[in-house]
Amino acid sequence: MPRTSRISGFRDLSVEARRAAVAETADIAPESLAVLDPDQGLRVDLADRLVENVVGVMGLPVGIATNFVVNGRELLVPMATEEASVVAAASNAARIARVHGGFFTSTTAPVMQAQVQIVEVTDPEAARLRLLEHRDELVALADSQDPLLRELGGGVRDLTVRVVPSRAGTYVVAHLHVDVRDAMGANAVNTMAEAVADRAGEIAGGRTLLRILTNKADLRLARARAVFAADALGGAAVVDDIVHGAALAEADPYRAATHNKGIMNGISAVVLATGNDTRAVEAGAHSHAISPSGHYTSLSRFEKNADGDLVGTLELPMAVGLVGGATKAHPVAKAALSVLGVASAAELAEVVTAVGLAQNLAAVRALATEGIQRGHMSLHARNVATTAGATPEELPAVVARLVADKAVRVDHAERVLSELRANA
Numbered sequence: 001m002p003r004t005s006r007i008s009g010f011r012d013l014s015v016e017a018r019r020a021a022v023a024e025t026a027d028i029a030p031e032s033l034a035v036l037d038p039d040q041g042l043r044v045d046l047a048d049r050l051v052e053n054v055v056g057v058m059g060l061p062v063g064i065a066t067n068f069v070v071n072g073r074e075l076l077v078p079m080a081t082e083e084a085s086v087v088a089a090a091s092n093a094a095r096i097a098r099v100h101g102g103f104f105t106s107t108t109a110p111v112m113q114a115q116v117q118i119v120e121v122t123d124p125e126a127a128r129l130r131l132l133e134h135r136d137e138l139v140a141l142a143d144s145q146d147p148l149l150r151e152l153g154g155g156v157r158d159l160t161v162r163v164v165p166s167r168a169g170t171y172v173v174a175h176l177h178v179d180v181r182d183a184m185g186a187n188a189v190n191t192m193a194e195a196v197a198d199r200a201g202e203i204a205g206g207r208t209l210l211r212i213l214t215n216k217a218d219l220r221l222a223r224a225r226a227v228f229a230a231d232a233l234g235g236a237a238v239v240d241d242i243v244h245g246a247a248l249a250e251a252d253p254y255r256a257a258t259h260n261k262g263i264m265n266g267i268s269a270v271v272l273a274t275g276n277d278t279r280a281v282e283a284g285a286h287s288h289a290i291s292p293s294g295h296y297t298s299l300s301r302f303e304k305n306a307d308g309d310l311v312g313t314l315e316l317p318m319a320v321g322l323v324g325g326a327t328k329a330h331p332v333a334k335a336a337l338s339v340l341g342v343a344s345a346a347e348l349a350e351v352v353t354a355v356g357l358a359q360n361l362a363a364v365r366a367l368a369t370e371g372i373q374r375g376h377m378s379l380h381a382r383n384v385a386t387t388a389g390a391t392p393e394e395l396p397a398v399v400a401r402l403v404a405d406k407a408v409r410v411d412h413a414e415r416v417l418s419e420l421r422a423n424a
């Protein structure tokens with residue numbers, strides 16, 4: 001039977017049955033998902049080796065987004081998030097995208113950049129050219145830091161130099177461009193930046209100061225595109241209204257921030273589930289959301305195509321890895337990567353971007369039609385009822401009342417709960 005991520009009734013299965021279905025679809029051993037149990041995943045002794053002053057571990061739900069097809073491949077996507085309706089929304093949009101083949105993605109080469117700041121340079125423009133004259137020497141020096149990366153086909157690709165005026169002085173800033181292959185690459189490029197700093201300062205005739213990667217990873221882009229059929233979205237008027245909603249985000253930074261937050265609902269959840277650095281990806285995303293005219297704008301675009309269907313596109317920096325960081329050290333991250341079955345950091349970056357686009361479409365479609373509250377709040381109601389003290393047995397009745405009363409609030413849940421208990 002061909003594997004499919006379109007698993008009917010997935011949401012109604014028990015956790016155990018969901019795991020079995022995931023293992024079957026991803027073609028992995030069911031036992032490898034046992035680490036998703038809190039007592040078998042990130043134990044305190046392992047956590048104590050990951051960060052400092054550990055006193056415990058904070059769990060987060062890991063959900064599976066269904067329905068994804070990326071470049072023709074059916075896949076289930078693990079998402080770590082505390083927010084209700086995110087996993088449902090991604091699955092919902094992926095279901096709509098399937099009609100036209102799902103998501104189509106691509107990436108640039110995985111090139112990260114490290115900056116070396118040089119201060120107190122008397123002739124910054126000339127210093128820039130002196131550094132470029134020594135490009136090969138500096139590239140070779142940086143490259144010698146990571147023979148393994150070179151063996152894997154990565155390594156330093158270029159050196160560029162910028163002159164950056166600031167309120168405290170004019171700086172010469174050298175950039176090392178490094179192909180980091182399947183790593184996120186921060187540690188790799190930072191080591192290189194520190195290694196070349198003294199020599200770069202000498203050549204520039206100044207003092208080197210900061211030596212660190214830039215999270216504006218604009219040479220390491222991932223892209224996703226999908227066509228969402230007008231019929232599946234609710235008709236031609238819905239397509240037009242989604243375009244209007246997205247256009248507001250393009251034009252207005254107040255809307256853009258929320259629009260992009262919706263994209264990051266999906267992106268950060270997959271980045272976190274795979275043990276990658278959410279802050280790095282978020283910094284990269286928001287730094288990319290600056291239009292050529294300098295205002296903060298939306299990361300995605302929505303247009304109507306010649307058939308009247310909606311086309312969504314998303315392009316942003318995506319510094320994620322399959323090695324390094326916590327990707328190999330965190331048992332849940334390892335399990336998440338095996339569920340995804342991605343063979344390279346580029347493939348992971350593409351999946352993450354597809355999920356960002358799906359998440360964005362689901363949210364903007366809800367906003368352009370019935371509003372966010374019905375779908376989101378009816379799922380969030382379970383969280384609210386639990387906060388109010390509902391037991392698993394009481395949960396369905398309390399949730400049903402909160403949704404019916406259109407009052408998904410803890411005070412109302414407490415009232416409903418006491419009524420239920422009084423009548424029991």
Ligand SMILES: CC(C)(COP(=O)([O-])OP(=O)([O-])OC[C@H]1O[C@@H](n2cnc3c(N)ncnc32)[C@H](O)[C@@H]1OP(=O)([O-])[O-])[C@@H](O)C(=O)NCCC(=O)NCCSC(=O)C[C@@](C)(O)CC(=O)[O-]
Nearest residue numbers: 011085086088089091092258259262362363364366375376
């Ligand atoms: C919530 C839905 C999906 C309901 O949508 P619906 O149409 O009522 O759901 P449905 O029951 O018809 O199901 C449609 C599909 O949604 C999925 N689905 C539906 N329900 C579940 C569930 N319980 N568990 C798992 N999956 C679910 C599932 O894939 C299902 O198809 P299936 O695969 O079953 O054939 C829809 O209203 C939606 O997509 N809403 C958007 C929600 C959202 O974006 N939430 C994020 C939080 S709000 C926010 O932070 C961002 C925001 C909104 O501010 C961003 C912005 O402003 O742009």
Ligand SMILES: NC(=O)C1=CN([C@@H]2O[C@H](COP(=O)(O)OP(=O)(O)OC[C@H]3O[C@@H](n4cnc5c(N)ncnc54)[C@H](O)[C@@H]3O)[C@@H](O)[C@H]2O)C=CC1
Nearest residue numbers: 148149180181182183184185186187188277280323324325
């Ligand atoms: N501003 C930022 O974003 C910063 C982030 N970080 C952290 O840096 C970590 C990521 O740094 P990395 O350099 O990725 O980690 P890393 O140093 O653990 O791993 C990268 C190294 O793994 C080796 N390697 C083995 N197989 C490889 C393969 N297939 N492809 C590429 N390299 C391979 C290479 O020698 C490479 O230098 C994350 O934990 C991040 O949180 C650290 C400093 C700053």
